[in-house]
Amino acid sequence: MSLWFVFALMTAAAIFAVLWPLGRRSAAEGGSDLEVYRDQLEEIARDRAEGRIGAAEADAARIEVSRRLIAAADAAESEAQRSEGGPVWRRRVAAIVGLVLLPIGASVAYLALGSPQLPGQPLAERRAAAQQDNSIDTLIARVEAHLEKNPNDARGYEVVAPVYLRMGRFADAVNARRKAIALAGENAQRQADLGEALAALGNGVITADAKAAFERALELDRNDLKSLYFIGLAAEQDGDRKKAAAIWMSMLKDAPADAPWAPMVGEALTRVGGVPPKLAEVAPAQPGPSADDIAAAGQMSEQDRSEMVRGMVARLADRLSQDSGDVAGWQRLMRAYMVMGDRDKAKGAAGDARKALAADPDKLRQIDETIKSMGLDG
C-alpha cells in the first residue's frame, strides 16, 4: 500500500466525518434538562416512600424542582419552535468546507511540514542495511555496541581509539585510551598513545596531562619514540628550542636509515633551527622548504626568518589558489596561519578550503575535521 493511497483513505474518512451529519435529516434528538428535573422529582418520591425525608421537606423540595421543571419546559417549547432546521445553503457551505477546504488545507499544510519522500527506518531494517554498510560511522557504532556489552574488553578500546582520533573525537579517544590502560595495565606504548590523544584534545598543545603521560612512558621505556618526539615538541612549545633540537637530534642519530618517522622528526628539527644528519635522505616528502632555504634559515636573524616563513606561506597560498584540490596543502596552510598567530587568516583559509573542496564530500569531511580540531569552526 503506497503512502499516498493511505493518505487518500484518511482524507476520505475526515471528509466523511463532516458530510455524514449534514446528510441526516432527522429532528433534534439531544437530551434536555427536563429529564434531570423529572429524575429529581422521582428521587424525592423515592426518598419520601423510604421515610428518608419528612413530608414538609419533601413538599418544599417538590415545589422547588417543579418550578425549575416548568421553566425548563417553557424554554424547551420555544426552543423547538426556533430550531425547525435551517436553510439548506448553510449545510451546503459546511459541506463545501469539508469537501474542498479540508483536503486542500491538509495537503498544503502537510506538504509544507512533512517529509513524504523519507521511508521509515526501523532498527531491524537499518541493521540489515548496516551489514553491507562499512562506513566508518557504522563500524564505530558496532564497536561501541560491543563495548557497551563487554565493558572490560581492553582491545576494543585500543581498536576504536585511533579511529576516534582520526575523526576528531578527541575526548572519546582520551577516554578510550584511559580505559585501555585501566583494563590492560600500563606500558610505554599505551601511555604514549594516551599522551597523543591528550595533545590532540589540547589542539596540538602538549598540556601538563599529556606531558605527564609521555614522561611516564619514558620511565617505562626510555627509548619510546613517540614519547621522545612529543617531549621534544613540548620543549619547543615551552620555548626551549635547544632542548627540543637535542632530543630530536639524538632520535635521528640512532634511527635506522629507512625509519618511516625520520622525515617528520627531521622536519621538526629544522623548524627549531637544527640541522638533521643526512638531510638529503630524509628530505621531506611534501614540498616544503628546500635544503638551501633551511641552511640559510639557520644563519638568519629572527626577523628575517619570520619573513621567510611568510614568504613560504604566501607561496603555498598562491599555489592552492591554482590547484585547489590539495587537502594536505590546505591543512598545512591553516596550521601555518595558526602558528603565526593569524587566526583571521586561518579562518579565511578554512572558508576557502571548504568552498574549493565542496564538490568532494570525502575531502570536505577531512578538512572539516581539521577545522574542528583547530577550533576554527563557529
Added chain:
Amino acid sequence: MTPEVGHYALVLALGLSLIQALVPLYGAQTRDVALMRLGTSTAIMQCVFVAISFGALMTAYVTSDFSVANVFENSHSTMPLIYKFTSVWGNHEGSMLLWVLILAVFGAAVAVFGANLPTALKANVLAVQAWIACSFYLFILLTSNPFQRLARAPIEGRDLNPILQDIGLAIHPPLLYLGYVGFSIAFSFALAALIEGRIDAAWARWVRPWTLTAWMFLTVGISMGSYWAYYELGWGGFWFWDPVENASLMPWLAGTALLHSAVVMEKRNALKVWTILLAILAFSLSLIGTFLVRSGVLTSVHTFATDPSRGVFILCILIFFIGGGLGLFAWRAPLLRQGGIFAPISREGALVFNNLFLTIACLTVFVGTLYPLALESLTGEKISVGAPFFNLTFAPLFIPLMFAMPFGTLLAWKRGDIYGVTQRLMAAFGVGIVAVAAALAVAGVQHVLAAFGIGLGFFVIFGAVIDLTERVALFRRPLGTSLSRAVGLPRSAWGTAAAHAGVGVTLIGIVCASTWGTERIVAVKDGQTVSLSGYDLTFDGMVQRQGPNFRELAGRFTVSENGQVVGALSPSKRTFSARSMSTNEAALLSRGFSQLYLSLGDANADGSLAIRFYYKPLVLLIWIGTLIMAFGGILSLSDRRLRVGAPKPAKVKPTLQPAG
C-alpha cells in the same frame, strides 16, 4: 511510511478541529440542528486521527526508528521495551502529543456519552473543546513537531533521560494529564453556558461526572508523582513545594472547590456564578501549570527543552483562553439570574466555607509559586519561597477546613442544626481525643502539634464513618433495617465518606512520617552494622551488575530486627553511558505502613561507603489516603441516580445571606 502517516493524521485532526471550532458554534447560534450535530462526528474522528498519530510515534519508538528526530534524541535501541513505550511522552514533543490525545479522547467522550445533553449545549461544548485542541495542534505542528525527520537515520539514539527510565513514567504523566486535560471539559461547559447565557441546576448535574473524573485522575496523578519523587530522587522527601508540584496542586485545589460548589448549584440552584468562575479557573491553572513546566520558566526534570519560541506560543495560548474565558465571564455573568439565598449554618453554608478556604489555599500557592518568578523577571532578585512559607500558610488554612469537614457532611440543606450535629459527632471527638492522648503518651509532650494532627486525622476519618452510620441509622434501628438502608444508600454518599476519610488517612501519614521519621547519614565499611529505630542494617559489600543499557554498582545490605533478619536492601548507582549520566536508585523495605529507605552516597577513599538510611513511620498512608480519595471519586461516579437535596421548609425565616 508510518511516521508520515502519523504526521498527516495530526494535520487532518487540525483541519477537523478548525471545522469543529466554527460550524457547531454557528449552528448553535442559528439553531441549525445539522450544523450542531457536526461536532459529534468530527470530535470522534479527531480522536481517531490523534490516536493514529500517537500510535505512529509509538511504533517509531518501539521499532527504534531513528529517522524520526524525536525518537533519535530520546531513545536507545537497548532500552527495555517498557521504556520504549513510555519514552514517547518522556520528552517535550511526545508529551504534548499525549496532551492532545487525552484532549481528543475527552472530546470524543463528550460526543459519545453526551447523548443526554441538549443539542445546543453539546455543540457549544464541543466547539470550545475544538478551540483548545486547535491551538495545541498548531503549537505541536509549528514549534514542537515530533515527526521531524532525519534523512540518514543515525545508528544509535541518544537515550532517554535516565531519571525517567522508571516505571513511574508509565504512570505519573498520563494520570496527571488526564486530570489537567479533564478540567478542559469543565471549562468548555462553563464557556458554552456563558455563550448560551443559560445556566441552571441541570448544568451542574451534567458537568459533575467530568469534573469528578478529572479530579480523580489529578489526585492519583499528583500522588503518584509524589511517590516517584520519593523513591527516585534519593532524598526520602515526598513533597518539596517545588514550583512544578505547586503547578499541579493549584488546579487540584480549584477543582476540589469546583466539585463542592457544583453540588450546591445542583441541589439548590445557587452559587452559579461562582461555580462557573471556578470551572474557568481550574482549567486556567492547568494551562498555567503546563506553561510553567513546558516553557522553561522553571528548570527541573520536567523541563525537557527550553526554547523561547515555545514559551511565547504557550503564553499566547494561555492569554487567549484565560483572558477569553474570564472576559466572556465578565461580560455574561452579570446577566445570569442569581439563585436562592441561604443561612450560614447549613450544608450549603458549609460548602461555601469549604470553597472559601480551598480558594484561599489555592491563592497562597499561586502567590508563593509565581511571586519569586515575577520578582526575578522584574528586578533580577532571586528569592526562594520554600517549605516554611507554605507550611506556615497552608496549615492554618487546612486545619479549620478539615475540622469543619465532618460537620459539613452532617448538616442538613438549607438550615442546619449545629448542636445536633455536634452531639452526633461526639464519638468522633472521643476517638480523636484518645488518639491525641495516645500519641502524647508514646511520643512525649514535645510533639504536641503532631499529636493534635493525628487526633484531627482520626476525627476526620470517624466523622466520615459517623456520616454513614447516621444515614443508615445504625444502632438506632434494628440491624436489618440499617443493612437495607446501607444497600439503598446512594453511591455518592459512600463516595463522599471515602474521599473525606482518605484526607484523614493522608494527614496521619504526613504527620507521622515528618515528625517521627529518623535518619542516619554515615559511612559504612564492609561488615559494619548501623542501627536506626530498632532496625539493624549490615553492609555486605558492593556488587557490580550489568543492566540492559546501564551498569550499576549496588550495595548489599541485610536488615534485621531484634536479631531476626527481616529483609535485604540493595540500593544502587546506575551509570548510563549513552548520556554519560548516572542515577541513584534508592531501596525500600515496607514494614506494615512504614518504610525503611536506603540510598547510596559516594564511596570514600578509605573504602567506606556513605549511605543515607531513613525510617519513615506510616509513610505509605500518605499515598494510600489519596488512593482512598480517588476510590471515593469512583464510587461517586458510579452513582447513576440523581440525588436531590431536601430543603427544609423555613417556618421562621432565619437571617439570610445572598449566595454568590
